[in-house]
Amino acid sequence: MKLTKSLVAPLLLALSGIGVSLLVSNPAPAAPPPPPPPSIPVTVINSPLPVQGTVAVSSMPAIPLSNTATTPVYVRDVDNSALQPFVRECLLDALNISGGSFPSCQMAGPPAGKRFVIESISAELELSSGSKPSLLVLEYVSGGQGAEVFLPATFLNSNPFYSFPDHYVVSQEVRLYADSQPMVFNVNITDNNPGAVNVTVSGHLATVP
Numbered sequence: 001m002k003l004t005k006s007l008v009a010p011l012l013l014a015l016s017g018i019g020v021s022l023l024v025s026n027p028a029p030a031a032p033p034p035p036p037p038p039s040i041p042v043t044v045i046n047s048p049l050p051v052q053g054t055v056a057v058s059s060m061p062a063i064p065l066s067n068t069a070t071t072p073v074y075v076r077d078v079d080n081s082a083l084q085p086f087v088r089e090c091l092l093d094a095l096n097i098s099g100g101s102f103p104s105c106q107m108a109g110p111p112a113g114k115r116f117v118i119e120s121i122s123a124e125l126e127l128s129s130g131s132k133p134s135l136l137v138l139e140y141v142s143g144g145q146g147a148e149v150f151l152p153a154t155f156l157n158s159n160p161f162y163s164f165p166d167h168y169v170v171s172q173e174v175r176l177y178a179d180s181q182p183m184v185f186n187v188n189i190t191d192n193n194p195g196a197v198n199v200t201v202s203g204h205l206a207t208v209p
Helices: 005-025
Strands: 085-092 104-107 114-127 133-142 145-150 154-158 166-178 183-189 195-207
Touching (some): 085 104, 104 195, 114 133, 114 183, 145 166
Antiparallel strands (some): 085 195, 104 183, 114 195, 133 166
């Protein structure tokens, strides 16, 4: 069958309308998004990372503290006397103790970075019969300044079986702080007779801040 011009134009118009309707009612699907790139592990070794900024904390949670016998609060005393004890001794023998002078013996000071906390000074004096201690002095340095402590001696007994029969003792609890300089113990007696003195200084070390 042949189409006349009068039929061709309406037919073309109808077909174009159907094509437009199909395009509008059935749009082409969108392309899917590309997949994310694969994760790559990063290792940082001995490289400090600078962090800048501030952190604001609006509220702090309650921190319970209990200091009971069963749940005590743990503390640590770095200068505990039982952890760093020290003892220093010196001896004045029969050759260098006499009246009218101040014979002395020297004791080494604490090691660098430490300080002596002297807690006890004791001494034994063995003197000739009738001799008496006149002056007993411990010299030390505290806070960069020279200091002295004078000590009393108590008569103990007279024993004729000893070369120096008269015995005196010093036993003094103290609280002294000695820097790194040597300590010196000085003795003076009332006459020129010989004798001997043995001195002990003890306590613990403290760390100098």
